Amino acid sequence: MIRKASVMSVNVDCHDEYRRRHDEIWPEMAQQLKAHGAHHYSIYLNEATSELFAYVEIEDEQRWLAMADTEVCQRWWAMMCDIMASDPEDHSPIAHELQPIFYLD
Numbered sequence: 001m002i003r004k005a006s007v008m009s010v011n012v013d014c015h016d017e018y019r020r021r022h023d024e025i026w027p028e029m030a031q032q033l034k035a036h037g038a039h040h041y042s043i044y045l046n047e048a049t050s051e052l053f054a055y056v057e058i059e060d061e062q063r064w065l066a067m068a069d070t071e072v073c074q075r076w077w078a079m080m081c082d083i084m085a086s087d088p089e090d091h092s093p094i095a096h097e098l099q100p101i102f103y104l105d
Contacts, residue, residue, distance in 0.1 A: 001039065001057040001058065001059065002057065002058045002059070002060075002061060002064075003055070003056075003057050003100065003103070004055070004056050004057070004058060004064075004097065005053065005054065005055045005056075005097070005098040005100075006053075006054050006095040006096060006097045006098055007051055007052065007053055007054070007095065007096050007098065008051075008052040008054065008084060008085065008093045008094060008095045008096075009049075009050050009051055009052060009084060009085045009094070010045065010050050010052055010083060010084045010085075011050065011083050011084060012050050014083035014084070015045060015047060015050070017083050018045070018052075018080075018083055018084065019045070021079070021080065021083075022043065026072065026076070028072050029072050029073070029076050032067065032070050032072050032073065033067065036058075036063050036064055036066060036067040036070075037058045037059030037060055037063045037064055038056050038057070038058055038064065038067075039056070039057040039058070039059075040055070040056065040057045041054075041055070041056040041057075042054070042055050042056075043055075052084075054095070068092065074090075074091075077090065077091040077092050077093065078091045080093065081093075
């Protein structure tokens with residue numbers, strides 16, 4: 001498994017809405033994430049800074065990157081762009097990948 005982590009941000013006044021939307025994740029979105037090799041996907045919110053920390057384990061980098069091209073992912077991003085920092089062209093969340101420093105198994 002490949003471990004990936006990134007940070008994003010949610011609008012200060014949208015913490016509850018961000019949580020609600022993820023609590024009600026579309027079944028087809030969850031299915032596609034799994035179909036693209038995602039495991040143990042979790043997102044954490046730092047309420048003091050509105051920063052989101054995302055962690056996912058993937059099976060294959062190319063398979064994971066292909067998720068962005070799915071119709072359901074494109075719809076999800078379009079739905080989320082009003083409450084978080086997003087690319088104005090494709091609505092993808094602005095995410096900064098974190099580099100691994102330490103891991104204890």
